[in-house]
Amino acid sequence: AQRVTQPEKLLSVFKGAPVELKCNYSYSGSPELFWYVQYSRQRLQLLLRHISRESIKGFTADLNKGETSFHLKKPFAQEEDSAMYYCALSSSNAGNMLTFGGGTRLMVKP
């Protein structure tokens, strides 16, 4: 069975500080991993996915198959980064359903 774990429910940092949101997964196949973000009163939206290797809004995430991790990082947090962040895994064997982690609320203080 596939599983995604985000160990921190809340992460609070000051503006300008580095941010790392942790995500670990378990999946027997070749994983496709995503980070989704939900800003206050807005819908879930894709932040980035590992296959595209993009940097969006200064965020990056590297898939580490050895550690089964896909941590989200940003060198300098901004107040507008405050949101709920969800790590998700797509299963190509199951209609491409997404399995979500529990989410981490990022609060960036001024």
Next chain:
Amino acid sequence: EPEVTQTPSHQVTQMGQEVILRCVPISNHLYFYWYRQILGQKVEFLVSFYNNEISEKSEIFDDQFSVERPDGSNFTLKIRSTKLEDSAMYFCASTTYGGPYEQYFGPGTRLTVT
């Protein structure tokens, strides 16, 4: 930019009643999904739908649940006889292709069962 829409935004119903949650996916999308999030818990997959049939469903999606694409635009989730534990936020999502592509989410319908 096209968006997935969902109606209603909030639905209150009594236990045992039937509810239908409605979604309008993005018009050229072919794959449709329902997820739910009980307050304080994870977003959980319910069902995926492609080519007018269910392609995958979770253990949560039992006989009380059904999905339908009654016309070219709507995608509905029906709960036949609601239970208190069905209270949750229900999200619809759609995507153009199968595979690890971005799923576009609707704003959600908050279902409250009393």
